[in-house]
Amino acid sequence: MEMTKDQRDIWCEWLLQRRFGGDAERMKATMEELNRVRDKVLEHANLRDGETLLDVGCGDGLIAFGALKRSSTVHVIFSDVSQDLLDHAQSIAQKMGVLDRCQFVCAPAEDLSPIQGEAVDVVTTRSVLIYVKDKQQAFCEFHRVLKAGGRLSIFEPINRFGLPEPPHIFWGYDVTPVAEIAQKVKGIYQQLQPLDSDPMLDFDDRDLIAFAEQVGFREVHLELQIEIKPKEKVNWETMLRTAGNPKIPTLEEAVQEALLPGERETFVTYLRPLAEAGQGITRSAVAYLWAAK
Structure with missing residues (x-):
């Protein structure tokens, strides 16, 4: 998805502004929840020292920076359709002093062609497939860029x-x-x-399992969490x-x-x-x- 200069970058605008409604308390509560999601995605990824992680749809870098903090020897590829968000993440990486362990790639989940096959040890996503029409092709790309024995770890809302x-x-x-x-x-x-x-509504947990199996992942796990509770x-x-x-x-x-x-x-x-x-x-x-x- 390419954008001309006069178009709004809806991804950057939403991630950095519109999802919080200008409310600092809401932002704090949301980030606490997202940090728990990040930690679980990374736990399932089983990232090891010296490995390369590709964070597809990295957004503002929640999972990618979490991975960089877990080990001083991992390399992280930030991938997103938004160049503005990649620039934002790159500036953060520079301030953190980890730029030498980062790479930034502008690409959609269903076409990771800038990344060679069998090039990474781990692929992660968080709330990315909900925006992808061809989810099966995205899984094909995840499988293609992973080395033999590589791991995929994703989180998706089942809307x-x-x-x-x-x-x-x-x-x-x-x-x-x-x-x-x-x-x-x-x-x-x-x-x-x-x-x-x-795309946000046309799949559920069973589809995710099928997508993974159909592209050849040899071991697949899925945890579904459902909540019905009073609103806050x-x-x-x-x-x-x-x-x-x-x-x-x-x-x-x-x-x-x-x-x-x-x-x-x-x-x-x-x-x-x-x-x-x-x-x-x-x-x-x-x-x-x-x-x-």
């Missing part, structure tokens, strides 16, 4: 879980009295990411300004686009107290997969 929501539920909140208005807001998101075809109380302004992923608007932007002024007031007046009181249900599923070539 198909819990979808579609019933008409009276909006983001886990019961909005029965304003269901028709809420459906207009839902429509903005469903138009951008259709439930039956968007949220800051309404943060909720308004946060985008759930790089390809969708914030709630505030969606409401502005979908609703007339009177509808906006009705929708917000009903939803805001529910969100601030945590009166909803969170339904989520994530998968960790690790495999050996």
